Amino acid sequence: MQSIRSRNNESEKVMKTILLMSIGLSALSPLLLSAVAPGTHPRDYPGPAWSPYLVGGLIGVLSMFTFYFSDKPLGASTGYARLAGLLGRAVAPKHTDSLKFYKDNKPAVDWEVMLVLGAILGAFLAAWQGNELTGEWLPAMWAARFGAGSLTLRLGAALVGGIFMAFGARLAGGCTSGHGISGTMQLSVGSWIAVICFFAGGIATALLMFRF
């Protein structure tokens, strides 16, 4: 058992190095081996309730259903853009209507908005059923790294992160679901490029936040 575990750890290190090199960040790998703050390892915390393969397979099947019944690919970021447009219209209707993006994509409560709202409810039901409701403002791993009193920093990072992410998603043409799942499964070249860049930007930033 011990040997299997250490062999797994060995091979995982090898894999990490390969992945890092493949995105041109090989220079960072020695720094990964330095000691890090306790409690900042993701595997110190609970894993998924269901097998990721079961969940992934069911999301693949769900995609088939959305294509067949709604003629739509799964995609979450569009819903936020529609909601932002609705809010913009309520505050500055003329200005919002003059923007190119909202001329091409009329703000409305549509399929994508309902998908996002439904996802909030669905996740609540899953967490409730599985006794995994958190009700917390600060994720434990964040608190282990930045301190229990870092709520302002957390909310600021989340807000700025959300702004970057939505801007990037609209520029790239989709998010982790629209490009990362729906686009890649349809073999779109742009989706594969986008998802590689999602991870490249994310890995570099997360390592800076948690491993330096």
Place this chain on the structure above:
Amino acid sequence: MTVSTQPHAPSASLPVDKGGPEQDSPAKREFSANQLLLGAFFGVIFGFLLQKGGVAKYHILVGVLLLEDFTVVKVMLTAIIVGSIGIFSLHALGLVKLHIKPTRYAANIIGGLLFGVGFALLGYCPGTGAAALGQGNWDAIAGVLGLMAGSYLFAECSAWLGKTVMKWGDRGKLMLPELLGMRLSAFLLIFVPVLIVVLVAVDRFTAR
């Protein structure tokens, strides 16, 4: 005997209808209570699955970016494999239309990198952020507000971006088999097993 004078057209190797333009047609915009209900229903299932898959958890999402937790990769790769086989089968039977997103090299790369930076800062992506909020991670509220602000900020810049960055390297609805000059069926016969091998390797060589 006729000699074809037609120049090599990549699309000739791929007789696939990739769906119409992605803009909203009036018919699409038309209010349909049924579709709204279906959207909500699919959303509930999507959110349920995301939460059960653990990808509404902050440490699991940041974990993949630290290359220490591969749950996200396992969920995504399985979804891609099953979805690819499923969608292209349904399409071959004429039951669904494809929705290929346009390939714009500069916008995909710059937007993708910006997205990645934001992903690490927030710790949730747009779909998993909704799921995180649903399971009670209240910090996702700031993320949702940021996502709406960022969307509006993009709209502010959309006229300029549309004339510049989004024009650079615009290749339209380009698909991987087309890029490689292969037939779709031949490409899938290689691609799906490769993804399965990658998935098995990730499973075998990672602790989670």
